[in-house]
Amino acid sequence: MIKIALDMMGSDFGAVEFIKGIKMYLAENKEVQFICCGNKEELKELEGLERVEILPTTEIVPMKTDVLKFLRMKDSSMYRALELVKEGTCQGLVTAGSTGGFLAGSTLMLKNVKGVNRAGFCAPFPTAIKGKQTCILDIGASNTNTGEELVTFAKLGSIYAKEILHIASPSVYLLSNGAEEGKGLEETKEAYEILSNQSDVNFLGNVEARDCLDGHHDVIVSTGYPGNIFLKATEGCAMMMNGMIKKAFKRNLLSKIAYLFAKKGFVEMKETMDYRKTGGAILLGINGVAIKTHGNSDAKFFYYSMDLAYRMIKADIVSKIGEAFKDEKR
Amino acid sequence: MIKIALDMMGSDFGAVEFIKGIKMYLAENKEVQFICCGNKEELKELEGLERVEILPTTEIVPMKTDVLKFLRMKDSSMYRALELVKEGTCQGLVTAGSTGGFLAGSTLMLKNVKGVNRAGFCAPFPTAIKGKQTCILDIGASNTNTGEELVTFAKLGSIYAKEILHIASPSVYLLSNGAEEGKGLEETKEAYEILSNQSDVNFLGNVEARDCLDGHHDVIVSTGYPGNIFLKATEGCAMMMNGMIKKAFKRNLLSKIAYLFAKKGFVEMKETMDYRKTGGAILLGINGVAIKTHGNSDAKFFYYSMDLAYRMIKADIVSKIGEAFKDEKR
Numbered sequence: 239m240i241k242i243a244l245d246m247m248g249s250d251f252g253a254v255e256f257i258k259g260i261k262m263y264l265a266e267n268k269e270v271q272f273i274c275c276g277n278k279e280e281l282k283e284l285e286g287l288e289r290v291e292i293l294p295t296t297e298i299v300p301m302k303t304d305v306l307k308f309l310r311m312k313d314s315s316m317y318r319a320l321e322l323v324k325e326g327t328c329q330g331l332v333t334a335g336s337t338g339g340f341l342a343g344s345t346l347m348l349k350n351v352k353g354v355n356r357a358g359f360c361a362p363f364p365t366a367i368k369g370k371q372t373c374i375l376d377i378g379a380s381n382t383n384t385g386e387e388l389v390t391f392a393k394l395g396s397i398y399a400k401e402i403l404h405i406a407s408p409s410v411y412l413l414s415n416g417a418e419e420g421k422g423l424e425e426t427k428e429a430y431e432i433l434s435n436q437s438d439v440n441f442l443g444n445v446e447a448r449d450c451l452d453g454h455h456d457v458i459v460s461t462g463y464p465g466n467i468f469l470k471a472t473e474g475c476a477m478m479m480n481g482m483i484k485k486a487f488k489r490n491l492l493s494k495i496a497y498l499f500a501k502k503g504f505v506e507m508k509e510t511m512d513y514r515k516t517g518g519a520i521l522l523g524i525n526g527v528a529i530k531t532h533g534n535s536d537a538k539f540f541y542y543s544m545d546l547a548y549r550m551i552k553a554d555i556v557s558k559i560g561e562a563f564k565d566e567k568r
Numbered sequence: 569m570i571k572i573a574l575d576m577m578g579s580d581f582g583a584v585e586f587i588k589g590i591k592m593y594l595a596e597n598k599e600v601q602f603i604c605c606g607n608k609e610e611l612k613e614l615e616g617l618e619r620v621e622i623l624p625t626t627e628i629v630p631m632k633t634d635v636l637k638f639l640r641m642k643d644s645s646m647y648r649a650l651e652l653v654k655e656g657t658c659q660g661l662v663t664a665g666s667t668g669g670f671l672a673g674s675t676l677m678l679k680n681v682k683g684v685n686r687a688g689f690c691a692p693f694p695t696a697i698k699g700k701q702t703c704i705l706d707i708g709a710s711n712t713n714t715g716e717e718l719v720t721f722a723k724l725g726s727i728y729a730k731e732i733l734h735i736a737s738p739s740v741y742l743l744s745n746g747a748e749e750g751k752g753l754e755e756t757k758e759a760y761e762i763l764s765n766q767s768d769v770n771f772l773g774n775v776e777a778r779d780c781l782d783g784h785h786d787v788i789v790s791t792g793y794p795g796n797i798f799l800k801a802t803e804g805c806a807m808m809m810n811g812m813i814k815k816a817f818k819r820n821l822l823s824k825i826a827y828l829f830a831k832k833g834f835v836e837m838k839e840t841m842d843y844r845k846t847g848g849a850i851l852l853g854i855n856g857v858a859i860k861t862h863g864n865s866d867a868k869f870f871y872y873s874m875d876l877a878y879r880m881i882k883a884d885i886v887s888k889i890g891e892a893f894k895d896e897k898r
Contacts, residue, residue, distance in 0.1 A: 366811065381753055415708055415793060415800075423712070423793055446800050447798075447800035448801070448803045449804060450801070451804060451808055452804075452808070463745060463753055464797045467743070468777075468797050468801045470745075471798045471801035471805070473778045474776075474780060474781060474782075474802075475801070478696045479805075479809045479837075485833065485837075486833025486837050487833065489830070489832065492829045492830070493829060493833050495826075495829055496825075496826040496828075497826070499822045499823060499825055499826035500826035500830070502819065502823070503816025503817065503819040503823050506816065507815075507816050511809075
């Protein structure tokens with residue numbers, strides 16, 4: 239039986255969507271058990287469900303949290319969920335709560351896998367090719383990173399793509415301001431040099447931000463700050479354009495009829511770009527499976543997050559990372 | 569009479585589209601004169617045109633150019649165009665050629681305005697609000713910048729928005745990984761501190777990448793590397809989604825009819841997002857008006873670029889920058 243801790247607080251919609259997602263997932267997967275941390279009242283609906291345990295907590299980690307603040311909130315749903323992983327009761331957790339709290343808490347409480355110099359916050363993105371994902375890390379666990387840390391991210395992303403996305407030899411690229419060698423930050427150039435002289439990952443050079451989501455790049459490595467800018471620039475642009483498409487179809491009766499005629503294609507587009515199916519962002523390189531979904535996740539997104547946690551635990555990804563880094567002197 | 573140097577080489581389509589754009593623009597603006605630098609054969613069509621002078625050149629600056637390479641190409645169209653500005657024959661130039669060559673050449677040959685510690689490469693973006701632009705700088709003249717350089721960018725962008733976009737008191741933001749104070753790179757935090765204690769620009773805090781193009785931010789300041797990532801991430805996402813929209817409408821006969829019904833709204837969307845109307849990217853803070861358009865610019869884009877150069881010269885923006893920076897100790 240696989241046991242996953244769920245931080246039920248911190249979602250924009252309270253626990254309602256999370257609970258729906260849990261019910262959907264339990265109906266499909268008989269091999270999973272949940273410990274749900276959160277406000278007792280809000281979780282009433284889960285009482286008596288098979289394979290669900292409730293762990294009542296009293297605090298919620300606020301959106302803006304620093305490390306010290308987080309560590310004082312010992313009865314928060316997020317702290318308790320992390321504790322369950324730390325003590326080995328659960329093998330992973332899912333949260334929609336504070337990103338700052340999640341990153342600080344996961345790193346401090348679960349600690350890096352031996353040999354990993356820096357954990358990487360990894361976002362799988364949907365791409366132009368339906369069903370094909372691209373993993374980008376780091377998307378903001380750090381601001382800056384050394385060249386060696388970028389090499390670590392390359393290895394972590396590669397293991398993820400291999401074990402979870404089942405790509406035999408994932409292609410790995412460095413995000414840069416030009417595709418040719420010699421472009422980018424000093425640390426990018428340093429990582430380029432190291433990656434060119436190793437055989438652990440299938441390193442294929444630099445990639446520019448405009449090509450990242452074409453579906454032909456499996457793993458893309460970046461320092462945290464530009465990675466975060468990439469994530470949010472893409473998110474903002476997609477939101478803006480989706481809003482414009484909606485507006486164009488809602489213009490008048492004729493355009494509304496047009497939507498009915500063109501619906502199939504636009505549903506296909508929506509499905510291709512559906513980031514909920516990626517399951518959320520993952521902190522890779524720590525002792526446990528730790529997944530952060532959007533604050534505004536709906537039941538479907540939570541469903542995919544729990545499934546991702548399940549698949550990562552099932553694939554024993556933490557041990558595989560340990561194996562890959564066992565010879566690093568740290 | 570306003571004189572503008574045109575680097576006619578380096579566009580993906582040869583000089584064809586540029587020439588079309590020149591003819592369009594000359595017909596509308598009787599106060600402008602062009603000196604066209606380029607291959608004599610390619611420019612034959614311009615011979616005998618009123619207010620057009622041809623300056624034959626023999627070399628083309630290749631896409632990948634470093635400073636030394638550029639400086640040796642004294643008979644390249646780009647070098648000659650810059651020379652015309654340097655010697656005062658022209659007040660500005662437009663090029664669709666190598667970005668590396670453009671940045672190196674403009675900075676070295678035209679030099680920074682007195683008091684400007686770093687020129688900023690500024691891209692005006694279309695936003696969700698039709699006709700409303702957001703200026704983002706630096707988008708890649710530098711990789712990294714100091715806090716003080718970011719303050720310079722804030723002033724430069726503010727002058728541009730005031731003089732060229734006619735915004736009385738442009739709102740200025742720092743691009744960061746969180747909207748609250750204290751987020752971002754060390755240099756962002758340093759700039760935040762300085763900008764909070766001055767009255768030259770209307771500084772309103774940090775902005776996240778996802779909100780940059782909502783139409784409510786006039787000037788957004790970033791170090792060059794993440795600025796470049798933002799530019800290209802947005803470009804890539806918009807291209808991807810435009811491709812998907814096209815595909816959705818081309819699916820079958822019914823969807824093709826749907827396009828006819830919904831056309832007005834989608835034309836409106838296209839117009840709102842039309843980056844050609846921004847005129848291209850501008851290197852701000854040097855002694856001359858220097859505009860870089862896309863390598864794949866069409867006649868319309870060139871038209872807007874020449875108009876932007878004209879308006880910047882007409883507004884005497886270089887003198888205004890000089891005035892604003894005259895008390896800087898440099």
